[in-house]
Amino acid sequence: MATPLVAGNWKMNPPTVAEAVALAQALREPLSAAEGVERVVCPPFVALTAVADALAGSPIALGAQNVHPEPKGAFTGEVAGAMLQGVCSHVIVGHSERRHGFGETDGFVSAKVLAVLGLGMTPVLCVGETLEERDAGEASAVVERQTAAGVAGVASDDLGRVVLAYEPVWAIGTGRAATPETAQEMLGGIRAHLGRLTDSATAAQVRLLYGGSVNAANAAELAALPDVDGALVGGASLDPDAFVAIAKAFAGRA
Numbered sequence: 001m002a003t004p005l006v007a008g009n010w011k012m013n014p015p016t017v018a019e020a021v022a023l024a025q026a027l028r029e030p031l032s033a034a035e036g037v038e039r040v041v042c043p044p045f046v047a048l049t050a051v052a053d054a055l056a057g058s059p060i061a062l063g064a065q066n067v068h069p070e071p072k073g074a075f076t077g078e079v080a081g082a083m084l085q086g087v088c089s090h091v092i093v094g095h096s097e098r099r100h101g102f103g104e105t106d107g108f109v110s111a112k113v114l115a116v117l118g119l120g121m122t123p124v125l126c127v128g129e130t131l132e133e134r135d136a137g138e139a140s141a142v143v144e145r146q147t148a149a150g151v152a153g154v155a156s157d158d159l160g161r162v163v164l165a166y167e168p169v170w171a172i173g174t175g176r177a178a179t180p181e182t183a184q185e186m187l188g189g190i191r192a193h194l195g196r197l198t199d200s201a202t203a204a205q206v207r208l209l210y211g212g213s214v215n216a217a218n219a220a221e222l223a224a225l226p227d228v229d230g231a232l233v234g235g236a237s238l239d240p241d242a243f244v245a246i247a248k249a250f251a252g253r254a
């Protein structure tokens with residue numbers, strides 16, 4: 001079984017670089033001790049290098065929250081993958097806040113996945129349905145469409161380098177996590193769909209994360225699910241005790 005992975009998406013927090021460094025310093029020792037799980041933190045762009053310095057020499061990896069697919073050019077306000085190389089090992093791609101707040105399309109997300117892989121980093125590809133789509137009975141169709149588009153053009157040899165996070169939009173930041181039954185049903189369905197797109201051995205290599213109101217109290221039951229290989233954590237990743245507890249819940253899964 002693949003090493004589980006727990007990633008913290010700090011979003012647009014904390015408010016200053018100094019506070020981001022302080023958060024990294026608070027995490028450094030206890031999170032380093034949570035062995036058996038790949039640990040990633042994703043601070044805002046401006047804090048990446050300072051947090052990299054604070055975590056240097058630790059087993060905690062760094063991720064970016066976004067990337068532009070083009071290598072350079074007239075893209076005001078954007079950050080190219082090559083600018084992240086050497087600082088980050090992971091890049092979150094297609095987070096629902098980007099898809100729904102900034103109009104990112106499946107095609108744009110797909111181009112980002114390819115750019116990140118091409119630069120030797122790990123894309124954390126996010127998929128997930130809205131509440132309206134779930135209520136309309138479209139949840140599986142939506143995540144299957146997002147999954148297929150997100151990995152379109154990825155060579156099957158490279159698919160195992162993709163991390164896929166199922167994050168139902170209705171569970172993000174709401175305190176209303178998916179039930180274990182729903183998380184397993186959706187992630188099991190995504191794995192089966194990846195198997196149809198490639199083959200089951202390749203699909204088995206893709207690490208599947210659950211995200212959406214993961215906290216210290218619900219992490220263990222999520223970690224026990226067969227198709228949940230880790231978690232993408234928003235709010236609780238800003239609380240060192242909670243994030244370390246989540247990492248420990250997944251650490252025993254390897």
Ligand code: PEP
Binds near residue numbers: 175214234235
């Ligand atoms: C996220 O933003 O990826 C997320 C899962 O947020 P939260 O844990 O706060 O729901």
